[in-house]
Amino acid sequence: MRLSDIMANAGLSGYAEIALIxxxxxxxAIVVRIFWPGxxxxxxxxxxxxxxEDHPQTRHTGDRA
Amino acid sequence: xxxxxxxxxxxxxxxxxxxxxxxxxxLVGMLVGLLIALQLAFPALNxxxxxxxxxxxxxxxxAVIFAFAGNAFFAGAYYSSQRLLKTRMFxxxxxxxxxxxxxxxxxxxxxxxxxxxxxxxxxxxxxWPIDIAIAVVWVVFAINFFGTIARRRERHLYVAIxxxxxxxxxxxxxxxFNNLSVPAGPLKSYSLYAGVxxxxxxWWYGHNAVAxxxxxxxxxxxxxxxxxxxxxxxxxxxxxxxxxxxxxxxxIWAGPHHLHYxxxxxxxxxxxxxxxxxxxxxxxxxxxxxLLTLRGAWRKVVEDPVLKFFVVAVTAYGMATFEGPMLSVKxxxxxxxxxxxxxxxxxxxxxxxxxxxxxxxxYWMAPRLFQTKLHSQKLAETHFWLATFGMILYATAIYSAGxxxxxxxxxxDETGRLQFPDFIETTxxxxxxxxxxxxxxxxxxxxxxxxxxxxxxxxxTRPAGYEVPEIKAAPLAQVYVEPPHPAEPVGALARxxxxxxxxxxxxxxxxxxxxxxxxxxxxxxxxxxxxxxIKSNVPTIASVTPYTPLELTxxxxxxxxxxxxxxxQMIRPFRYETERYGEYSKPGExxxxxxxxxxxxxxxxxxxxxxxxxxxxxxxxxxxAPATITQRSIMPPYPWLLRDxxxxxxxxKHVDAMVMLGxxxxxxxxxxxxxxxxQARTIAADIEAAGGPKGLADKEIVALVAYLQRLGTxxxxxxxxxxxxxxxx
Numbered sequence: 001m002r003l004s005d006i007m008a009n010a011g012l013s014g015y016a017e018i019a020l021i022x023x024x025x026x027x028x029a030i031v032v033r034i035f036w037p038g039x040x041x042x043x044x045x046x047x048x049x050x051x052x053e054d055h056p057q058t059r060h061t062g063d064r065a
Numbered sequence: 066x067x068x069x070x071x072x073x074x075x076x077x078x079x080x081x082x083x084x085x086x087x088x089x090x091x092l093v094g095m096l097v098g099l100l101i102a103l104q105l106a107f108p109a110l111n112x113x114x115x116x117x118x119x120x121x122x123x124x125x126x127x128a129v130i131f132a133f134a135g136n137a138f139f140a141g142a143y144y145s146s147q148r149l150l151k152t153r154m155f156x157x158x159x160x161x162x163x164x165x166x167x168x169x170x171x172x173x174x175x176x177x178x179x180x181x182x183x184x185x186x187x188x189x190x191x192x193w194p195i196d197i198a199i200a201v202v203w204v205v206f207a208i209n210f211f212g213t214i215a216r217r218r219e220r221h222l223y224v225a226i227x228x229x230x231x232x233x234x235x236x237x238x239x240x241x242f243n244n245l246s247v248p249a250g251p252l253k254s255y256s257l258y259a260g261v262x263x264x265x266x267x268w269w270y271g272h273n274a275v276a277x278x279x280x281x282x283x284x285x286x287x288x289x290x291x292x293x294x295x296x297x298x299x300x301x302x303x304x305x306x307x308x309x310x311x312x313x314x315x316x317i318w319a320g321p322h323h324l325h326y327x328x329x330x331x332x333x334x335x336x337x338x339x340x341x342x343x344x345x346x347x348x349x350x351x352x353x354x355x356l357l358t359l360r361g362a363w364r365k366v367v368e369d370p371v372l373k374f375f376v377v378a379v380t381a382y383g384m385a386t387f388e389g390p391m392l393s394v395k396x397x398x399x400x401x402x403x404x405x406x407x408x409x410x411x412x413x414x415x416x417x418x419x420x421x422x423x424x425x426x427x428y429w430m431a432p433r434l435f436q437t438k439l440h441s442q443k444l445a446e447t448h449f450w451l452a453t454f455g456m457i458l459y460a461t462a463i464y465s466a467g468x469x470x471x472x473x474x475x476x477x478d479e480t481g482r483l484q485f486p487d488f489i490e491t492t493x494x495x496x497x498x499x500x501x502x503x504x505x506x507x508x509x510x511x512x513x514x515x516x517x518x519x520x521x522x523x524x525x526t527r528p529a530g531y532e533v534p535e536i537k538a539a540p541l542a543q544v545y546v547e548p549p550h551p552a553e554p555v556g557a558l559a560r561x562x563x564x565x566x567x568x569x570x571x572x573x574x575x576x577x578x579x580x581x582x583x584x585x586x587x588x589x590x591x592x593x594x595x596x597x598x599i600k601s602n603v604p605t606i607a608s609v610t611p612y613t614p615l616e617l618t619x620x621x622x623x624x625x626x627x628x629x630x631x632x633x634q635m636i637r638p639f640r641y642e643t644e645r646y647g648e649y650s651k652p653g654e655x656x657x658x659x660x661x662x663x664x665x666x667x668x669x670x671x672x673x674x675x676x677x678x679x680x681x682x683x684x685x686x687x688x689x690a691p692a693t694i695t696q697r698s699i700m701p702p703y704p705w706l707l708r709d710x711x712x713x714x715x716x717x718k719h720v721d722a723m724v725m726l727g728x729x730x731x732x733x734x735x736x737x738x739x740x741x742x743x744q745a746r747t748i749a750a751d752i753e754a755a756g757g758p759k760g761l762a763d764k765e766i767v768a769l770v771a772y773l774q775r776l777g778t779x780x781x782x783x784x785x786x787x788x789x790x791x792x793x794x
Contacts, residue, residue, distance in 0.1 A: 019591040020339065023314055030310045034303045047302035049223040050292050053148040 070537040071218065075147045077531070079160040081434050083140035084427055086168060088517050090136060091423070093175075094128030095513055099506045101125055104701070105668070106499040108692070111701030115179040118701050119627025123190040124178040129415060130188060130278060132171045137423040138282040139167070139206070142229050144430060145289040146213055149223045151538040155212025159205050166202035170195060181625035182252040185660050186267045188274045189243050193254045196244040203240065207233050214574045218538040222574060224305045228285030230574065231313050231581050235277040238585060243270035249722035250715065253621075257726065260655025261328055264663055265321065265596045269589065272320035279414065280382075281312060283422050284351060287379065290426050291358050294371045300357035304350050311347035313581055315340050317588040322393035325402065326637040327663060328652035333596055334395070341393030348386030355379035370445040374425030377453060381417020385410065400475070403633055403667040405495070406467025409460050416456045416509060424448065424516060431523050436531055440522035448512045448519070455508030462501035469494055470667075475641040483644050488670040489695050606653035608782040611728045612775060614716050614737035615744040619772025621719065622765050623662070626703060633664035634673040634776065647674035647777065654779060657728050669700055674777035681748055682755040684770045706766040707758065711745065713738040744771060 104110045104118045111117045147154060154160050173195045177183075183190040191199070210233060214226070222230075243266050246254035256263050292299050299305055321329060321337030356379055359366060366372040388410050392401055401407060432439050439445065473491040476484035485491050612620060623629070636642050638649040650673050655661055679687075686693060689707055691700035720737040724730050733740055742762075748770055749762035761767050 019588075020336070023318075023588070027311060027314055031307060034307050039303075043302045044298075046221050046223060047292075047298040047305075049149055049219065049221070050145070050225075050289050051296070051298060053151070 069539070071540055072535050072537055073153050074533045074535060076154050076157055076160060077144070077434055079154065079157070079164060080140050080144045080430065082164050083136050083143060084430065084434065084520075086164070087133060087136040087140055087423060087427065088520060090128060090132030090171060091420075092510075092513055092517060094125060094133050095506070095510050097121055097125040097128060099503070099510055102499070102503050102506050105699060106496065106503050108699045108701060114181065114626075114703075114705050117626070117703075119630050120179050120181055120183075122627060122630045123183060123187075124175065126188060127174050127178065127190065128171070130274070131174070134279055134283075134415075134419045134423070135167065137419070137426065138232070138278075138286065139163070140430070141286040141290065141426050142210075142282065144434075145225055145286070146210065146229065149219065149226055149289065150213055150217035151219045151536070152213060152216045155209050155216060159209040159212075163202060163206045163209060166198065166205065170198050170202060173198070177252060181627075183624060183627065184244070184246065184254060184256065185624045185627075185629055185662060186243065186256070187271050187665060189240075189267070189270060192252045193244070193246055193248050194252065196240070200237070200241060203233075203237055207237065211574065211578075218540055220541060222577070223289070224299075224302070224309055225285040225289040227309050227577070227581075228281045228288065230578050231309070231585075232277050232282040232285070234578060234582050235273065235281075235313075235317075235585050238582070238589075239270045239273050239277065243267060247722045247725050249719045253719070255719075255722050255726060256660035258659070258661075259726070260658045260661050261330075261652045262597055263659065263661040264324055264327065264655075265329060265333065265593070267661070268323040269317075269320040269592070272323060273317060275414070276312070276316040276319075279419055280316070283382075283419060284308070284312070286422060286426060287351075287355055287375075287382075290422075290429060291355055291375050291379070294369070294375060294425070294429050295359050295362045295365065297358065297362060300354050300360065304354045308347050308351040308354065312344075312351075313584050314588070315344050315347065317585050318592065319344060319393065321592070322398065323665065324663075325393075325395050325398040326639070327635050328650050328655065330596065330652075333592060336592065338393050338395060342390045344386065345390045348389075349383060352379055352383035352386070355382070370442060370449050371425045371429045373446075373449050374421045374428065377449075378418050378421035378425060381413055381421060381456075385414035385418060388413070399637070399639065400471040401467060402637075403665070404467040404470040404474075405463045405498075405666075406471065407666065409463035409467055412456070412463065413460055416452075416459065420452070420456075420509075424452070427516075427520065431520055435524050435527040437523060437526045437528070440519050440526070444515055444519045448515045451508050451512035451515070455505045455510075455512060458505030458508065459502055460505075462498040462505060466495045466498040466502075469498070474645070475639070477641070483641065486645065488645075489698060492668075492699060493697060604651075604653050605656060606651060606780060609654055609656060609779040611657045611723070611730060613740060613744055613771065614720055614733050615741040615748075615768050615771045616775045617719055617723065617772075618711060618716055618741060618765075619768035619770070620662075622706070622769045623772055624660075628672075629662045629664045631664075631666065631668035631700070633667050633671045635663040636671055636673045642671070646671045648780065650777075651780065654777070657723075659723065659726055659728070672773070672776055676774045676776040676778035677781075680755060681752050681770050681774065682757040684773055685752055685757055685761070685766055688766060688769065703766075706769060707761065707764055709765045710763050711741070711765055711768055713741060713763070716741050741768075 100110070100116075101118055101121050104121075114120065143154065143160065170191075174191055177192060177195065178190060182192045184192060189196075210229065214222070214230075245257040247257065248254045258266050288299055288305055318340035319337050321333045322341045323337075325334050325338070327334075356376070359372065359376065362372070366376055391397055392407070392410060428439065428445050470491055473485045473494060478484045611617075634650075636646045636649045643649055655663075683694065685707070687695070688703045690702045690704070691698040692702075717737045720730055720733050724734055730737075745767045746762045748767045749760075749764075752761055752767075752770075753759050
């Protein structure tokens with residue numbers, strides 16, 4: 001029996017819809033995570049990276065302890 | 066304790082090199098674009114084989130995509146990555162290999178495409194040795210880029226870097242899988258896939274080439290250069306992250322919308338449409354994010370040509386990404402597919418988004434790269450207005466042409482017959498719009514010449530030696546300590562959304578890259594596996610047999626001359642198509658088509674059922690001088706086909722390659738040239754008997770006629786002939 005025979009009889013008609021739902025769930029998870037409150041300072045700092053480049057950086061980035 | 070600072074410098078020489086390449090190749094690509102626009106308006110400008118429309122059109126698309134936009138991406142990426150990552154590029158040597166390798170590939174394209182060497186896949190026309198070179202150079206770029214990330218001094222990867230990463234890995238995947246083929250000579254190959262599967266792979270590639278070569282890299286550039294030029298951070302960094310992930314998640318699915326109502330399985334087409342429509346949201350989110358970055362800086366826009374270019378670029382991105390999902394809706398697509406509307410859509414994106422973003426970026430970088438003032442702000446302003454006006458003129462003309470074409474093709478009169486049964490009627494109606502397009506394109510090109518002049522004059526005032534500023538930055542700490550979170554999460558959901566895992570990805574480029582690849586690969590496999598493995602998607606037809614050796618040769622000539630650039634071979638199941646062209650196309654008809662030749666545009670009529678419509682002599686006369694058969698035809702003449710001899714000895718090699726692909730060639734496996742000569746003699750005798758030219762039995766025209774006469778005839782074969790095979794013509 002060939003792989004294509006197995007696939008043809010595997011009943012995969014709902015396969016694409018399942019993928020759609022999985023991707024939608026992943027998308028919702030990302031949206032929730034991005035807009036969750038409490039990351040303003042971090043977001044603001046990161047958004048300024050292109051503008052900070054002309055100034056010398058005098059600390060280890062990320063090492064904020 | 067203060068950490069010790071590293072001292073280093075950026076490699077701006079490579080940025081200058083890519084910048085020059087962008088401008089020079091952009092000029093060449095747009096010049097070829099203007100020439101082919103002129104050829105459609107004035108067909109007499111098709112001169113000889115090397116300068117005919119079918120061969121030049123892929124040269125135009127390849128030049129503007131890979132040479133102009135490609136070099137622009139590299140210039141911007143090399144400039145911004147070093148600064149965002151606070152390090153010099155990983156290897157100056159690899160940067161140079163990347164630069165010269167890429168330019169060599171462009172030169173190879175410029176030589177081989179007009180010479181007729183093509184794989185016949187849009188934006189993937191280049192033949193297999195050049196494809197291998199592209200893969201190698203791309204890997205060099207990737208090693209250099211990821212090496213730079215590994216040596217960075219900034220812990221967090223700014224969103225522009227994410228877009229670059231996604232572009233680099235996805236383009237590699239797309240390029241490799243779409244270009245898998247069996248070589249049949251030094252510059253000849255046949256796609257590994259056939260018919261429906263080949264079409265599916267091509268548009269999975271084709272759509273995502275637009276996504277990951279023309280969109281995501283330029284979004285990365287936008288997120289870096291727009292804040293720089295406006296001197297303010299991006300409006301919403303959260304929105305930019307959302308923009309990134311949704312684009313990566315959704316784009317990869319959308320390819321099948323290029324194949325609505327074709328022989329592609331319905332489910333794949335629908336899936337492509339649904340994901341395309343979902344793309345509306347992130348694309349517009351991105352556009353709004355770009356425009357709102359200028360909040361409070363609109364006064365600057367009035368004064369600064371750089372910002373003007375950026376504003377139009379982002380607006381064009383919004384327009385093109387509004388229109389794209391709209392065109393993917395099946396009922397809209399039924400009207401617009403194969404028409405000039407798609408050409409207008411593509412040019413809104415290419416001229417507006419890619420072009421204007423590149424112009425703005427280079428005008429911004431030039432004074433910094435050449436360490437002097439821009440030669441003329443006024444000239445840059447004039448460039449802006451000329452290019453804007455040219456683009457509007459181009460788009461208005463070609464949108465009108467597309468709409469006119471689509472409506473005329475489907476018009477029925479009161480008796481229920483096609484209102485415009487002669488295809489040429491619909492072509493003639495477009496000519497004023499084709500003239501207008503030439504004017505629009507010429508204006509854009511004049512702007513490009515001003516751009517070159519302005520940058521050259523700026524370069525001329527550079528200092529005797531470039532200053533190399535020393536940059537100081539602290540190296541990354543060995544151990545990363547998570548910053549204290551203001552509100553510690555409570556509960557599983559909160560822990561998830563706090564998402565320390567994601568923040569770790571942002572610091573761990575390898576993991577981040579793997580996740581991006583995973584999103585792209587999983588989405589691709591969801592569509593690809595069923596298309597390839599579920600038999601019911603491509604029901605076979607018993608009477609469909611492989612092309613005879615001579616027909617295969619004719620098909621190769623059809624490919625060489627780029628006929629697929631103007632003629633589709635796919636009749637959609639609409640009454641207005643079946644009335645005009647015949648029975649709609651079935652998936653099983655294409656199982657031996659390596660590559661598929663469905664086309665994406667109808668400058669001329671569909672040829673899927675061309676076989677048997679006209680006598681052999683008609684085709685000879687038509688190919689020699691189309692306007693003598695169809696008055697006012699805009700098709701180029703192909704007189705060399707009546708002069709040039711068929712290369713019979715190579716036919717065996719081509720048949721052998723097909724056999725390797727699993728095409729059942731029977732007798733022809735051992736005596737392909739002999740069978741070809743036999744069929745050629747029969748056709749030549751028929752042409753001569755009908756009063757046509759003598760002595761065509763060894764000329765290329767006979768092979769092409771054999772192929773054209775075969776098109777779409779298999780499903781009409783009587784059962785007795787069905788099993789005759791390629792030797793039984």
